[in-house]
Structures are given as structure tokens and as C-alpha cells.
Amino acid sequence: MNITHHFPILLDMVPIAAACTMLIIGKFRREWCYYWALFAISICTVMSAGLVWEVYKTGPISYVVGSWERWFGIEIYFDHISACTLLISGLGLLIIIFSKHYIAKEIDERKIPVYYSLILLNLAGMLGFVITGDLFNLFVMMEILSLSGYALVAIGEERIAQLAAFKYLVLGAVSSLSILMAIGFLYSITGSLNMHEIALYLPRAKDHIPVAIAAFALFIMGFSVKAALFPLHIWLPDAHSIAPSPVSALLSGLVVKIGICGLLRLLFIYRYVGGLINVEPVLNIIAWLAAITIVMGAFFAVFQDDIKMMLAYSTVSNIGYIFLGLCLVQSNALIGGIVHIFNHAIIKVLLFLCAGAIIYQTGCRRLSDLHGVGRKMPITMACMSIGVLSIVGIPPTNGFICKWFIAIGAMDAKKPLFAAALLFGALFIFAYYIKILNAAYFKKPRAEFEKRDEAPMTMLVPIVLLAIACLALGVGAYFPLAFIKPAAKSLLSTAIR
């Protein structure tokens, strides 16, 4: 039995082990923390690439931890949705590369080992979340990533960071509790914690349907907070804008998607109960909330002067797109929603890293201070322009793809108003992005921006790679779509109607 067989569990254990040993390494040499984290996440990326390739060729993989079988063991179920791991570890790798200089400058020296440790824990939590097949394991992973998330928000230097982290923590704790309760309910009526088994047992628990419905509602509430759906999004703008830029990238690009992956798993669990529970009205309400999120997020973003605040509201708006895609329960919309999970992650990480590079080099975060920064940092701004075009949805960037599919899906589902909301929301936000591009390129530059002074290589390389990815995934959308279509089909074939 070679080591590749154990990749699923190693995928999660490696970053946790690295995180735990990080503090010891930090005692010796602070500089080594960066390389240790880099090493750990690189291994994860390679492993997840191997696993994703395996799934692509032969279908979902099931792995039981410690060979304890399903009934009371923890099963890891690596299916098409778990392909997120490649996204998580890949983007995690780029974020860690970026952190080298940024964190050295931004936070207190003594906290650096703690930072890398927390980042690795957060990534470990996310990786574990998307691959696990066991509900309680899901909860544990979610807590790992949430707690490390709160700490990462608070690691910044300003006092206000503690406040933002506290806000995040309070809402996150309530949502975690509601998810725990929901898990408890499901356990009580099915006697199992394994997602496959629950899915099979639920239809048989006909007498306990109200409990199942209550569990469903609690799950949705919990995951909606994590994913920042209106009106439970209020923690997001502060947390994401105040955290250090690599952390913002991590949170906006990946952690909010966890909430959505949670919802996908939820649909997975409840997929056989279609006849007994009518969830159509719930999905309808969520679709409307999503549409409101789209427009409202864009609307607030337009009025911000701080770049990161504006990017945070943009995240809120884009999460709305994903929710809309998922709740229309229609083949094309579902594909659009899932593809946007990937594309938005890439775009948002790109944008936050660019913002981070600008803040690092110039010390300014307000748009009114950034006139002419395009002259000082041409490569960074060029990549940011690509990110801007992507997030607005101009073809041939990858941001366009989700809009296309969700628009078609909305029409297929006979709800064209959603398509209109979707497209006009994007237009709204372009108003603000134009302000960024104008300020960067077309206004008189400030004296200190005249000279060219790009960000360091470790910051530029991830940015450029991501910008290229935006364009490549826009033109060559065929490849990720080939992956997402089976995932969408498997969700729909036994979907809740």
C-alpha cells in the first residue's frame, strides 16, 4: 500500500502538524517559519492535484481513517466538490508566498510564527471541511478554520482589529452553535454521523420529519452567516477590510466559500428526501435574498473610499451570485454558481493581493490618496485592471462565465428578473472600479508616485500568476467546466425539487 493511498488524510494532517511545530521553529529562527509554511502547503498542493486527477479519471474516492469502517469511523469522501482542495491549497500557496514581505512589515515580529501557524490551521480546516464525509468531522474542521480566522483578523496592529474580530467571533460562534444543534438533531433521528448514511436513513425516518426540517433550517442559518448572505453579512466588511491583506485574500477568497460548500453538502445529505420535504419555498426566499445581496453589496461598494472596504462589499455582492446560482436549482444556474466559487476565489485573491501590494509600497489605502499609482507600480496595476475586468464580468475573463450561465439558468427557470438583477448589479460595481482605474492611471500622479518602484518579487509573482489564470480560465473555460458539470449533474439528479 503506497503512500498515495493515504493522501486524503495526509492532506489534512500535514498542515496541522506543520502548524503545531511552527511555534517551535519560531523559537529558533523566525525566518524559517516562512519556508516551513511554504514547504507544508506545497506538499498539500501536490497531494490535492494528485487526488483531483484521480477523481477526474475514476470518480469519487472513499477513504476511512484508521481503517475504522463507516459506522463509527470517520470517512473521507473525495468527490467532485472536493476538487476545491486544489483551489484551496493552490491559492493558499500563493497567499503564503505573498506574505513573506507583507507580514514582516505589517505585524509585530514576535507574532510572525503565530501568523504562519494560524494560516496553516485555517487552510487545514478548509481542506478538511471539503473532503470529509462525516458530519461531526465537518463541525470540527469548521471550528478550526473559524477560530483561526478570528485570530487572524485580530492579529493586525490596530485596536480596531480586535473589535472587528470580536464581531466576527460573536456571529461565528452563534452560527457554529446552530450547526452543532442541527447535527445533533440529525444524529438523534438517524443514529449516524456519516453523511452517506444520513442521506439513506432520512427518508425512512418519516415520523421525525419536523426534526429534519428544523435541522435543515438551522444548517442554512449557520452556513449563511459563514457565507455572509444578506442580512447575516454584517460582520464581513469590517473583518475583511481590517485584516492584513493576505488574510483578507484568504477570508474573502476562500473562507466564505466554505459556507457555500457547507450548503452543497447539505443538499447532498437531503437529496433523497425530496418527496417528503418541500424546500422549494425556502430556496425561493434564499434566491430573493441573494438577489438583494447582489445589488445591495454593489451599491454600498460604490460609496467606499477605502479600497479594501470596497473589495469586501464586492465579496458580499459576489457571494450573492453564487447563492443565486445554487438556489435556482437548474442545471445552467448551478453550473454558473459552482464555477463562480472557483473564479471568484481566484479573482478576489488577486484583487486583495494587488491592494496589499499597493498598501505595502505606498502606505495608502484610500482611493483619494492613490492618484497616479499606475505609474509607480505598472505591473501590479495591470494585473489589478485584469482583476477589475474579471469581477465586472467583461469577456473573455473568467468572471464573465458565471454571469452567462446564471443568466441562462434564470431564464430556463422562468425567472428572468433574476438575470436582470445579476447583470445590473455587475454594472453598478463597475462604477467604482472605474474610479480605481481612473485614479491609478488617468489622474495627475502625486510627486512620490512618479518614480517606478514595483513591489518585491514574492508579491509580484503570485499576482501575475493569478492575472494570467483569470484570462486563461476565461478563454479556456472548457477545462474547469468539464469538471463542474459532473458535480452539478450529480447534485441535480437526485436534487430536491
Next chain:
Amino acid sequence: MEVSSLRPLLAPAISMLCAILVFLTGKSPFWRRFWSLGAAAIKLGIVLSMLPAALRGTIFFTQLVPFTPGIDINFRVDQFGLFFALVSSTLWIVTTIYAIGYMEPEHAKVRFFGFFAICVSTTVGIAFAGNLFTLFIFYELLTIAAYPLVIHEETPEAMKAGRKYLVYTLTGGTIILLSIAFTFYLSGTLTLSKAGVFSKDVIADNGRILILLFASYMVGFGVKAAIMPLHGWLPSAMVAPTPVSALLHAVAVVKAGVFGVSRVIYNVFGLTLVKQLGAGMVLAYVASFTIIAGSIMALLQDNLKRRLAYSTVSQLSYIVMGAAIGTPAAVTGSIIHIANQAFAKITMFFVAGSIQRKTGKTEISQLVGIGHKMPITMATFTIAALSFVGVPLLAGFITKWYLCLGSLQAGTFVFVIVMLASSLLNAAYWLPIIYSAYFKNPLDGDIKMNEAHWTMLYPCIFCAIYTIALGTFAEVPGLPLSLARTFVRLIF
């Protein structure tokens, strides 16, 4: 006969490559000009090489990237697309020569020539698009690429004009995307085909929705096509440097709009469906209103470039009107007016720019006696103006002839009257300029000849001569009219 070829891909790709090279090496004037002119020449060569076969009825296509089943990015050059590309490519060379001269004292030339190249690349991409999806991609790219050119001067006025431009064009673009998505939903395909995209069953079930869809397409494309009341961005955008106004607002951006309108009428809905829905006549009336109202607005302007802008608004609707009327002659007139209007209007913009560079004058009231100082320049202006009035032997006459014929073919006299009225109005706002330029003495008494630099003079002369050629030698095979006729033959 369909031929697979790489040329439809090469033509837009060449200018994209040029743009990249300009951005990389453009600091040196030599390389900037070398890449721009070289790429323009090569592109014209590629487009011309497809002309003989196209006249015989061949269609070139390049299969590209599949996006998803049913939609892919592909190029398909039919006679109409080749026509548009030919006009754009020819005028790109001319405008590049003009721009090299005009932009000498300006700033940010690398940015200018780079985005200029991108604009032309996307315009040819629009011309060669084989389905609505590809068309939309290049259409939006053109919107974005033209923005840095519109706000080139970076004055507060320029920024405001740029904002207005973006708001209008991006909203139009969003409406187009919605329409495209809905079209895909109704018919399952986006390929631009000879007889339209909708099957008989779809037409039977969805009469009213199709009318709504047609209207939304017209609103979406109508922004760039400057159909009133969506034309508001065009006069403000005149704050851009003259080569930008010339190419973009006489040739690329606005022509992309009317091209889009025409494509929707000919290849998405099909002329029979348009007639069946009754939408054609409504659009023709809207276009007629724009023709007349645009001319009246032009009369009221004192700034020369703004008068040219409103005249463009008016002339573009000739094209829309011809497509909307939908009879063979009207369609022919509509297509060739794309060329006729382009050459004549670009001459006028060149003249406006030359005058501004040489004398600093921008208002028409200041242009008294300018014919003494710049007789050749004003001569070209006169030729262009007479073309718009519709004097025989000039290009504009051909258009008016075909459009009037088309109106009669459709059984109505109304549009003939519109044409006559428009000619009269054109005469009213062009001829006084020419008269006061030649037959009055300048305000400062200086009647010594002081022509523009050759880089700005020769393009004017070339375009004016071409305007005469289009009018006199229209029937010569190889000139635009024959290409238009071939296309018309194919869709009827």
C-alpha cells in the same frame, strides 16, 4: 462555399500583437510608428486577400475555442463582415498617418497608439464574428479599449465625457447580454445564420416576446449606433483628440453599433421575421426621427466638432433606416453607406483637426476666410460636404439613390421625403461654412496660404478622392458596392 482559413483570426490578431509591441517598445517614436503602420498595412493586406473570393460568394471561417456545447468563439467572414473590416482597415492606415502628425505635441503617445491598435483589432473581431457570443466579446472589449482614448486629455471635461461614455455603452452592453442570453434560451443557438436563428415553432409561440427582444437588442446596440435618444455620449466624446473622434466616432465604435443592429436584423431575426413582426417599420420611423432631429441639432452648433458629431448621429440612422426598411435596394444602400459615410465624415474630422492644429480655431464663426489660408484642406471638406448633401458623382448620392429606391420598393414614399429633407438640412449646415471659408476675407486679414503638415493633409486628400471614386466608379467590381451587392444577393 465555405473555406476554412486562418486569415479571419490573423486580421484581429495582428493589431493585438501591434498593441503589445507598442506598449513594450513605444517610448521610441520610430518603433511606435513602425509597428502601427506595419501592422495596419499587413492587416489591410490580409483583408484584401479575402476580397476576390468573397466577391464570388465564398465565406471564410476559423473554428476556435469551444466555450460550452452550443456556444463557441469562432470567426465567419461573410461579405458584410468583410465589407466592414475593409472599411476599418483602410481607414486605420489613413488615420494612423494622420495621428502621427497630429499627436506630435501631445502626451502619453504610447498609451494612445497602443489602445488605438486594440480598438481596431476588436473592431475587425466584431466584423468577423461568426456568432452573437463572439460579437459580444469583441463589442465589450471595444468599449473598454476606447475609454483611455476618450479621456486622453485628462482634463475634468474629458473625464466627465469618459464617464458618460462608459455609463451609456456599458448599460447598452448589459442589455445586449440579456438579449443574447434570452435568444439562446429561446432558440438554443447563437450562430449568425442566413435566415435568422429562430425556428418556425418558436416564432409561432412567442410573437410578442420576440418584439420585446427585438426592441431590447435595438436599445442595446442603439447606444453605440447613436439612435436618439441614446446618442447623448457622442457629442460629449468630441473632447477627445481628433484622430480618436475620426476613427472611433466615424468608423469604429459607432459603426460597430450599426453593424450590430444590422447583424441582428439580417442574421438573428432575418428580414422576413422582422417584416412579419412589423418591427421593421417602427424602427425605420425612429431612425427617420433621428435623421431629422440630428440634422436640426447640428444646425444649432457653433463648435465644428460638435456639428460633425450631430451630423454623424444623423447619418448613422441612414444605415439603421435602410436595414429596417428591409427591401433589397434599402439594404444595399444601408451597407454601402457604412463606407460612404465613413470616408466622407473622416475627411471632415481630419479637416477639423488640421484647422485646430494650424490656427487653434474650433468654432465655426471663427472659420471665416480659412479657405484662403488652407485651400486644399477646405477643398476636401467641400467634397465631403457635397457628398453628404447628395450631389451626384459623389458617394453620398449613391446611398440616397438606393435608400430612396428601397423606400419605393417597400411601397411607401415617406422615406424618400425623409431623404430629401435630410439633404436640404445637410446643405443648410454645410454650405454656409464653405461659403464663408472661401468667399469672405479672414477676420485678421491674413490671406497668405499656410497649409497643414503633409501627414495631416494627405489623408484628407486621399479620403476626399476616395469619396469621389465611391461615387463615380461605384460599379467597378472590387469597390464596396459590388461586395454589398453580393451580400444582398445571398440573403434574399
